Amino acid sequence: MADIAKPFGRMLREKRIEKGFSLRKFAELVDLSPTYLSQVEQGKVVKPPTAERVKKIAELLGESADQWIALAGRMPDDLSKIIRKEPEEMPSLLRAAEGLTAEQLRALTNRAKKMKGKDND
Amino acid sequence: MTRRSAKPKPDVPYLPEQHIEQHVAVLLAQFSDARDPITKPPVPIGDIVELHLRLTYEVEDLKALFGHPDVLGAIWFKEKIVRVDRSLDPHENTKMLGRYNFTLAHETGHWQLHRHHYTEDPNQAMLFGGRGKPAFVCRSSQKPPAEWQADCFAGYLLMPRDLVLPAWEEWRGSIDPVCVDELPAVKFRPDENSNQSAALEMFCKPLAAHFEVSAEAMRIRLEKLGLLLREQPNTLF
Numbered sequence: 001m002a003d004i005a006k007p008f009g010r011m012l013r014e015k016r017i018e019k020g021f022s023l024r025k026f027a028e029l030v031d032l033s034p035t036y037l038s039q040v041e042q043g044k045v046v047k048p049p050t051a052e053r054v055k056k057i058a059e060l061l062g063e064s065a066d067q068w069i070a071l072a073g074r075m076p077d078d079l080s081k082i083i084r085k086e087p088e089e090m091p092s093l094l095r096a097a098e099g100l101t102a103e104q105l106r107a108l109t110n111r112a113k114k115m116k117g118k119d120n121d
Numbered sequence: 122m123t124r125r126s127a128k129p130k131p132d133v134p135y136l137p138e139q140h141i142e143q144h145v146a147v148l149l150a151q152f153s154d155a156r157d158p159i160t161k162p163p164v165p166i167g168d169i170v171e172l173h174l175r176l177t178y179e180v181e182d183l184k185a186l187f188g189h190p191d192v193l194g195a196i197w198f199k200e201k202i203v204r205v206d207r208s209l210d211p212h213e214n215t216k217m218l219g220r221y222n223f224t225l226a227h228e229t230g231h232w233q234l235h236r237h238h239y240t241e242d243p244n245q246a247m248l249f250g251g252r253g254k255p256a257f258v259c260r261s262s263q264k265p266p267a268e269w270q271a272d273c274f275a276g277y278l279l280m281p282r283d284l285v286l287p288a289w290e291e292w293r294g295s296i297d298p299v300c301v302d303e304l305p306a307v308k309f310r311p312d313e314n315s316n317q318s319a320a321l322e323m324f325c326k327p328l329a330a331h332f333e334v335s336a337e338a339m340r341i342r343l344e345k346l347g348l349l350l351r352e353q354p355n356t357l358f
Contacts, residue, residue: 013177022167023178024211033212038180 008048008071013041015061030056048072133238133267141270144233145277162284163333166225169278170203174232177202178225180210187258194224195255198236203228204255219335223275230274231257235267279334280342289348292328299324300350321349 006014016026027037030053039045049057051074058068069076083090097108152173153159171178183192183206194205205225211218235257257267264272290296307320321344322329322336329339343349 017171017175020168020172022165022171023180024167027212033210035180035207035210035213038178042179 007043008068008073009041009043011071012057012061015063016041019061021060026060029060048074050074051076133235133270135266136234136270138273141230141234141273142277142282145274145281148229148233148278149281159281159284162280162288162331163222164226164279164281164284166222166229166279170225170229174229175201176229176232179204180207181205182207183258184208189258192258193220194228195258196228196231197255198232198239203232218333219329219338222279222333223335223338226275226278227271228257229278230271231267234270234274276338276342276345280332280339282346284332285342285346285348288328288331289343292331296348298348298350298354300353302353317351321351325349 016023021029023038023041024034027034030037030049032040032049032053036045040049048054049072051069051072054069054072054074055065055076058065066076097105100108148169149159149164152169155173156168159165167178170176177200179202181204183195183204184190186192187195192206193209194203196203203225205221205228207213209217209221209224211221257271286296293299301317301320304320304324307316307323310316310319318337318340322340325339325343326336328343329336332339334342340349344351
C-alpha cells in the first residue's frame with residue numbers, strides 16, 4: 001500500500017530500492033532514461049510519466065496501478081473514456097461523491113455494480 | 122580517464138595501488154555476502170552504490186550546476202548523495218555507458234577511500250542545488266592525488282582481477298599476453314605512444330564491451346595485469 005502523504009517521486013525511489021532495482025536497471029525496465037527517472041524521483045519534472053508508464057512502474061513494484069497513477073497526477077486511460085461518454089453526469093457524480101469516506105465510497109460502488117447488474121438482466 | 126577537483130581539496134594520505142585493490146576486494150566481498158556473488162562481468166556498479174552502500178544516486182545537469190563544461194560527477198558525503206552528469210546517460214548515448222559506469226565507480230572510490238578525511242563546510246550548506254557544497258567535483262582535465270586514487274579504485278572495481286583473467290582466457294583461449302607489435306599498426310595519432318595506446322584499445326574493445334567500460338579503461342587495466350604489452354618480453358633464448 002502506498003503512503004499517499006509522500007510525493008510520488010520519493011515513494012517511487014523508496015519502493016524501487018526496497019525491491020532491489022538500481023536506477024539504471026529500473027529505467028531500462030520501464031523504457032525511460034535514467035536522467036528522466038532521476039528527475040521524476042526528485043520531483044523535478046513538469047510532465048509526470050504517462051498513465052501507461054506509471055501502470056508498468058506500479059506493476060513492477062507490486063503496487064496498485066490506480067493509486068500510483070493518481071499519485072503521479074495522471075488519470076487512467078479508461079477513466080478518461082468513461083468521462084467522455086457521460087461528460088455531464090460523470091463529473092457531477094464525482095463531485096457529489098467528493099468528501100465521502102472510503103467506506104461510503106465502497107458502498108456507493110457496490111450499489112452502482114448492483115444497478116448495472118439489474119440493467120443487464 | 123583523468124579528472125580533477127574543482128576546489129582545493131584536503132590532502133589525502135598516500136595509498137599504494139595494492140592497498141586500493143584490497144579496499145575494492147573487501148567491498149566486493151561484502152557485496153557478495155550481502156547480496157549476490159559477482160561471478161561474471163559486468164560488475165553491477167548501480168547495485169553496489171544504491172542497494173549495498175545505500176547512497177542516493179541522481180543524474181543531473183552538473184555542467185550547469187557548477188558552471189564547468191567538463192564536470193562528470195560529484196559526491197556529497199554528509200547527505201550521502203552521488204550525482205553523475207546527464208551527458209553520460211547511456212540511454213541517450215549508448216557510447217557513454219563505459220564512462221557512465223566509470224564515473225559512478227570513481228565516486229564510489231571517493232566514498233570508500235576519502236569520506237573519513239573530509240569535513241564539509243557548514244557555511245556552504247545550501248549552495249549547489251540545495252544540497253550543500255559537494256566534497257568532490259570530478260572533472261576531466263586534471264588529476265590531483267584524491268582523483269587519481271578514485272580512478273584507480275574505479276578500475277579495480279569494474280575490472281577485478283578475478284573476473285578479468287578468466288574473461289581474457291575465455292576470449293583468447295589462453296592467458297598469454299598480447300604485444301602491440303602483433304596488432305595492426307595505428308598511425309593516426311601524433312606520437313608513437315598514443316598510436317600504441319590506440320592499437321591496444323581497438324584490440325581490447327570486445328572485452329571492454331563485456332565489462333561495460335571504455336576501451337581506454339580496459340586497456341589500462343590489461344596493461345597493469347601484464348596481458349597487454351608494448352614490448353616483447355626479454356627472453357634468454
